[in-house]
Amino acid sequence: MSQAEEKISPMAAKHAKPSLSHSQVSEMMKRLFRLTPSEIRSLPSYDDQNFYVAPVEGGEYVLKIMNAEDSKNLALIEVQTYAMSFLHKNGLPAQTAMPTTSGQLMSLEELDCGNGCQKYLVRLLTYLPGTTISKAPVTPQLLYETGKTAARMDQILQEMEHPHLSLLQREKFIWSLSNVILLEAYVHLYDGDPLQEVVKSVIHQYKTSVVPKRSSFRQCINHGDFNDLNVLVQPDESDGYRICGILDFGDMNSGYYIHELAITIMYMMIEHPNPIEVGGPVIAGWESVLPLTEVEKECLYVLVLSRFCQSLILARYSVTLQPENKEYLMISSRKGCHIFRQLWELGKEQVEKVWFQSAAQFSDRK
Template sequence: MSMKDSKPNLSNFQITGIVERLFGFTPSSIRPLPSYDDQNFIVTTLEGKEYVLKKRGLPVQTVLPTLTGQLMSLEEIDCGFGVKSYMVRLMTYLPGTVLGKMTCTPQILYETGKIAATVDNVLLQMEHPCLESLQRKNFIWSLASVPLLKQYLPVIDGDPMQQIVKGVIEQYQIQVEPKLSSFRKCINHGDFNDHNILVESDDSSNYKIAGILDFGDMSSGYFIFELAITLTYMMIENSSPLDVGGPVIAGWESVIPLNEAEKDALYVLVLSRLCQSLVLGRHAVLQQPENEEYLMLTAKTGVRILFLLWQKGKEEVMRIWLQSAAEYAENYQGAGTKK
């Protein structure tokens, strides 16, 4: 089955029926949200209810049970290409503005690095009888699966980017894979990007993290994976991508200081995440051409950043990032993040 056939395409009429039958209330409005390979909506009740829940100090959504007490319901739905099975769930709504629509100051980048580390620290404490399912062997979006990109290289045949992607995969196998045992294990959120982070203004002129979205890419991994993913996506929308590393790393290390093996792998891991996003995004567009605008968000500037980091090289990039991180750590930790 292609991704095009598997991605749901429910009408508002179908959504209304599902919400009424499973959750017992009638939507007053239904608004679509962008998504990669599922279908998401904001559903407002006739009473105008919205919910916000904080777990262990983190502003996250929670799943609302169905009328029969289930957290998910497997539904047989015809979206226009035959009846297929789809998992349906309803979650509380978190207000705020996605970080991707903001101009990211060093202060909010520092807070983003800090909250990313905090999330992984909290997930490390998670207990569940099905926790082993997060091993997700060969999960293509895990940074443990970078070599699997080789099978997708034909989608960038003829593109100058292909040689860099091949080089990054090679460097991953030489510099990262042998050192995995030196990285500290955790459970990764896995998709800490600027469209999964909500912000709102605080009492001063700064912004604070107001919500963390989309835990669908959670998997067993390493702390350094999460930092690399966060740093990668924070660079995408920034006009000075090399300047992002300092505050993000400083924020991260205010919670989880890096060991030497993790520092040494960071550059290649950031390049690896860029390659995953660019190559898999190109592949997804072939399957879902109608969703090209959303799928290619990273590609708009991602290719330029990939070339920039590759050309500057590991030594220069890490020098910039770590020197800047030390400066931000002194400024923010010494005077608080309101500075």
Template structure:
């Protein structure tokens, strides 16, 4: 069964009117991994995002409720997160809808979200100072989430069992045949082995809490403020929200922010400096950061290739890591941990920025 929703613009338009009483004058698709997002404009010129979750995640209603609640919580605490709007039919923030996208009716979770202005960091790679603020922003967001209270927070423990948690790097081994003799396969295998021996024994010493889990360069929005600098205007997509290790969040951010940056090797130090202005890494976390960054690049490359065979219509987006990610992973591996860490951690001690 196809998990990814593929509503036509007509279906999305009718659904929005039926559930929210919103008449759409313009509709266009937004990129997504295996969900479906539409940018819509109503008769008054207001922008919204209609988000339809894939059928698998739509089965976990409690988890989706906690994610939706966390976004509202962050918004109330000054973090620019989207919020979901209540339906006019039930007044709830999400609606489970039976929809046929051409391969049998399935249930999808539908939410109408507020629209946040800005361009993704993938479209406008930041300056070193911008990246400092990205690190600081994401650590601040995770710190704010420490105050989140809900009787259902336990569901966030299950998310860290998923294939995308950095503690489960070994799970990509079952998909390595997708690399099909690509020389990169040897590098990925070597990273996995090193991860097992160097990182896994230390995970119990990492600081833990609720993390966003997918702070990639398409989920962070920025708006220009002049002189080539930007301010953070939004954080998107909380579908990987989980209780996991804070250093994983940092590693994920560094890995993805390197992809479109013209100087990828300068990214780690700037983000690290911003992060540590809010949360200090312990020695075990510092020692593992390099391999954690490599681990996320490996996950992204392998799962991207696997999912592109399942969803060929979304191939371009699913393989967006592939080109630059392959080069960066190879370069970091060839440089070796000591050299890369020296660069990142030395830059932290010499880096200065306007807070």
């Protein structure tokens, strides 16, 4: 998920997504990178356009064409691109950007995708083989590794220095867990849906039980979208899976460690046969790197519910802008609605009991 809510207007957002043809991609690869594609195939994306490209010269790449609105944020994307490289240098499996023939890591291209000429930011990223964690058997051990990786990632990002780091503040960025209250402007999208009352209740709990405690949270830089489609895995030697890729840094923002954990738990629930059991091993993995404070533990349940609210509401909003992309936009929402309701009905005390007892047991076995 990208900066969907930093659009100028709904109409601008509606026509911001690029739609290049394969011939345009081929021309761009030759002109910008002196590479001749032997294979090009489209990859799914929320509001950008991604292509897998295998050139005759060798190697495998992802050509990423940013949507026209986000392409205006050159300095922000520069920070995101640098962060990927910084994680890669520090031992985490993130993509890195390939330089153009002029030595730049990105190029602003003026293209006509059927809505008149617009400028789109283009990057060629290394291709990471693997399958999304959404398609792998999500064992407790893999969930533990996911929590551990998320914590290590935020720990490393906190050490990063860059002249434009302040741009990650993103005060009105609606995907930030600091900005859950901004969802109130979109609650009407659930008019007539019984889930609307649950959404309103969660936002109220966020206001009353999370916001007053936020000053006690430990600050960091969040990846912000550590979801089941942005984490790649490969089979390991012990018949399990290991994490081999972290994708999509478009939602990076200045936040708090507990936000990343809440986001990770929420998305790892989506494909799990028993979603409530996800929290324990993810928390255990996280705490093997960054033990939680009592205040962070106290707010985790509401923050997980709050991320569900963001995902469900903003997917519904995005469908109004891109009805033709409904299938991809609603991936998390279909199962998410059921899990969200289940979490809410079980209640904070019961869910926390499952999560923290399981986390303690998992840690004891390590």
